[in-house]
Amino acid sequence: MEASGTQEEFDFLASGPTSTSGRSDAELLKGALMNERVAPEVLQFETDLISRIEQNIDYQEEQIDLLKESDDSKLLVEIYMSELARVRYLLRAYLRTRLQKIERHVMHVLDNADMAARLSDKESQFARDYFVLFGSHMKAAAANHLPEAFSSLVRQAAAHPQKDMVPAPDLDRHVFCRVLEDRGNVTVDEEGNVAEFNRGDLFVIRYRAVQQLLAEGAVELV
C-alpha cells in the first residue's frame, strides 16, 4: 500500500488537491500553453500553477534518483522520465511563447500598466532590459540619423499627438475557442449581437469578444 501511495504522488495526471475544476496541473499547463499560443496578446502569468509545476519537477527528479538505485524499477524510471520530459517540454514551450510575444510587443506591454502586471518578475526584468537594448539599437542604427521632428521611436512624427508607432496585438483576430462553463447569452460585438455559450460549444470568433471570458476561465482557446 505504501508503494502505491508514492506512485500516485508521482503522477502528474492524477488530480492534486490544489488543482481547480478537477483538472491536473499538467492538463492545466497544457491549457495555459494553448491559450498563450492562440491569444494575440500576452495573458496573465500562471504564477501558482507554474510554481506548483516547478516544485513537482524537483520532487519527481529526487524520486527518480532514489528509484534508480534499485534495478527492478528500471521500467518505472523510464516511465517517470518520459513523464518528466513532457512536463518540462510544456513548461519550456509556455515560457518561450510568452517571451516571444513580450519581445514582439515590448513597448505596448511596458507602456500599459495593466499589461505589465501580467508578467512574472523575471519576465518584467527581461522586458525592461530588452526594451533598453532594442530601443538603443533602433536609435543608434536609424532614428538618430533622421531629422529631430521625425526621430521618435513611438510617434511617426513629433507633431502627432498619439503614440502611433507602437506595435500592439491585434485583438480582432479570429480564434477558435471552446466553452468550459455555461454562460447563456453573451454579447459578442459592438452592435449588441448575442450568442449562446454552452459548455462544450466551439466558436470561431474575434478574440476581443472572448477576452474577458478567457480571463475568467469560462472558455479555452484551441
Add this chain to the structure above:
Amino acid sequence: MFGKTGIELLQEVAQCPADSLPAFNEEAFRNVIDEVHLQHERLTSVYNESRERHRQRQVEAGEEPEEGGAGWRGTEAEASELMVYHSAILRNKRLLFAYVKERLDRIQELRWTHRTLPDHVKANLSPLELQYFRQYDKLLSRYMRSGAGGVGLDLTADPSPPDDPYVQVRVLRDYGEIVFTSGKVSLQRGKSHWLPKDEVHPLVMDGVLEVLAGNS
C-alpha cells in the same frame, strides 16, 4: 522617385532566405537618410516661406500676426506640397525602421536556433548588430539561467514535443567525457550512443552530435 531606394533596401532583406542575411547596405541606407533630410529641408522651407508671406500680409493689413501652426494660411498648392514631403518622410522612416528591425529579428532568431552566429551571417553584420547579438545573448542567457533571476530551463532546447526520452545519436567530433543523467559517456568521433533527448539537444545545435534518422 521618393521612397524607391528605401523599398529596394528592404527588398534585399525580404528576398533573402530566412536563415541568412545580406551585408548591411551602408550606402543605400545613407542614401535614404539623405533623401529624408532633403525632404525635410524642403518641407521646412516651403512652410516657413508661406508663413512669412502670410505674416507680411497681416502686418500690411494692420492685423496682429498669429503665432504657431494655427496661424498658417497657405495656398492649396503649398498645402499639397507639404503633404507630399511629409508623407514621403513617414514612408522612408517606416522603410528604414523595417529594414533595421527585420535584421534584428533574424539575428535574434539565430540565437534561438543556432545559439551562435554562423560565419556567413557574422561577416554581413554591422558593428552595431554584432554588439546587439552579444547583448541579446547575455539577456536571454540571464533569463534562462538557474538560480536567482532565471527560470533554470534552456528554452531553446527541444522545440518539438518529446516522444521517446532517449535518442540514438552519432558523434561528429571528439568532445571528451560528458556526464548525462544516464551516466558518463565518452564522446568519440564516429561512435553512436543512446542518450537522453533533452540533454543532447545543445550538443546537436553545436554540431557535436547528430540525431540518427528515424529517431528525430
